[in-house]
Structure formats: C-alpha cells, structure tokens
Amino acid sequence: MSRKYNFYAGPAILPMDVMKKAQEELLDLNGIGLSVLEISHRSKDFMAIAESAEARIRKLYGVPDNYSVLFLQGGASMQFSMIPMNLLKGGSADYVNTGSWAKKAIKEAKLFGKVNVAGTSEDKNFNYIPKNLNLSSDAVYVHVTSNETIGGIQFKEFPETGDVPLVADMSSDIFSRPVDVSKFGLIYAGAQKNMGPAGVTLVIIRNDLLDNVAEGLPAMLDYKIHAENQSMYNTPPSFSIYIVNLVMEWLEKMGGVEGIEKINEEKAKLLYDYFDNSDFYNGAANKEDRSLMNVTFRIQPEELEEKFIKAATAAGLMGLKGHRSVGGCRASIYNAMPIEGVKTLVAFMEKFEKENK
DSSP: OOOOEEOOSSSOOOOHHHHHHHHHHSSOSTTSSSOTTTSOTTSHHHHHHHHHHHHHHHHHHTOOTTEEEEEESSHHHHHHHHHHHHHTTTOEEEEEEOSHHHHHHHHHHTTTSEEEEEEEOGGGTTOSOOOSOOOOTTEEEEEEESEETTTTEEOSSOOOOTTSOEEEEOTTTTTSSOOOGGGOSEEEEETTTTTSSTTOEEEEEEHHHHTTOOSSOOGGGOHHHHHHTTTOSSOOOHHHHHHHHHHHHHHHHTTHHHHHHHHHHHHHHHHHHHHHTOSSEEEOSOGGGBOSSEEEEEESSGGGHHHHHHHHHHTTEEOOBOOTTTOSEEEEOOTTSOHHHHHHHHHHHHHHHHHHO
C-alpha cells in the first residue's frame, strides 16, 4: 500500500513507528494473550502503561512535582467548560481572542462568570497575535490559545500575568517546542494533533488550583476528583492513552521537544520561504506570528484554489483545504509529519505554479 501524506488539521498524522508497534501488539500486549483494547484499566499491565505515559510527559515537558497530570475525556471543547466551572466561581477571567477556538472558550466561560476580552485580532480576521493586552486587576485567571489552527497563528512568547494563573489551550502545538510549565496554572490539549488519537485530553494543573476548585460539581467535571483518582475515576480512554505512551517514547527518540522543535522549524521554513519568494502563493498569517504547525496560504488568483486542492489530493497530498470559515489552503505539519512530506508538497506547489501561472 502506498501511504499518502496527511496534512489534515486533525485527527493528524501519527508516527509510522508508533502505528507499526501498535499493530504488532494489537492482539497480544506484552505476551499476556490479550489486547490492550480488552484488558482492565485497573490491571497491572494497563496501570504500567498509564504510569509510563505520565512519567514520559513529566520528563519531556519538565513538569514540576507540584503539578498533576490528568488524562481526561471530552476533548479541549470539554475543557472550555470545565476550566471556568472549576476555577471561575462567578468571578472574572481575562481571555485573549485569537480565533475560532478562543471564541468558543469565551462563549463557554460566560456561562460561569464575567469575561474580559483582554485582546483580540478579530479586526484583521485573526491573522495576528495581539500584543498589548488589557489585563484586569481582578482576574481569576488569564486564558490564551497558544496556536490557532484556522488562522495559522501562534504565540511566540506568552504574556506575563504575575500572580494570576495563566491557562493555555495547547491542543495544536503541545510538545512541538519547549515550554516552561511553571509559568502556567493549567495547560490542556486534545491528543489528536501531536500526542495520539482522538479520545483523550491532557490536563496539566498546578496543585494549589486543585485545592481551590468550586464545590458541588458533578464528579466527572471535577478536577480534584480526577486527580485524587489518578485519572481512573471511571474507565479512561485506555487505547488512546496507550498510543500517547508510544508517541512520547517516539518523541524521546527524536531528541525530545528540543529536538522536534528544530525539525518543526526546518519544515515550516521550507514552506514560508517558498511563499515569500512567490507572487502566486501568499502566506495568510502575519509573518512574526506564523504557526509552525498550521501553515495557511492563499493562491492568486483565488479561483485556482479549488483546482489546487483537487490536484494535490490526486497526488496523495491530503487535507490541504482551508477551514470552511476562512477558505484558502492550509498545510498542517505537526510533529509526525516527516520533512520528506513537506518537500513533496513544495515540489508539487512549484509544478502547479508553473502549469497555472
């Protein structure tokens, strides 16, 4: 079978080594005669997997001991509600509006308290990261979306929030670069971009925030209950956690987040340099805020975009259509996208330009 290149924004490409190992172990995990799909989440075999995944995450990201690592369900969209439900308690929070995902988080937070939009880039269709934020004096926390998949913009530096906890949705750039976890009160990320398959959501939360969550919450929506039960309050998404562990093992072999960051920068540079030397393709995001994960671009004239996407798909370059809300084109080049895939895309773009200019 000839493998195609997956440029979809998510669920995203997984490392080939991970998929091969999962295939090999699918029917028989570690010689126990059962699949990881059918063993108890409280068995020693699965507990070893969950503990390994957490240990690798802590090591790769340098997670301090005073933080809990949780494997939850519901995707980042559930976190849009869980965060204000647990932490806001009728108070006020600052949100930075950088695009579609930030807007959804803001909408949910308004159900539980007051939201101050401390900065927004909506005036230019979310093609940049707002720099001068109007942070309020009474904020319970400050929320940012570290990378917006639709606009293709990314925080290069995070805002300084002093004693106010910084909360970040890192769903689309988790483990793509080094991060000082100690600067955040809470980090959350759906797995299906850089960590594994859809079904599990990572939450890294500082323990003092756990001690101050709202009372009387439904058990499944209470961070403290999940932390006290080591993410095993109910049956967790066990297969997804198993794959996360394999992806973390692969990332270690790639040189950790420092090693993968260099590769990600090289991949993105290939595309952005090509745009910057072309009058046929134009990068959609502000240059200084360009994402290393989601490369958004337009074609001149725009009428050719549909033809480009159709031809790319026929050539095995999948998922290059931009989000329906903004149109255009988008190449998502997450950690597992090999540099050969980006080189193949650039070669295709060169050929398409020559044939259609």
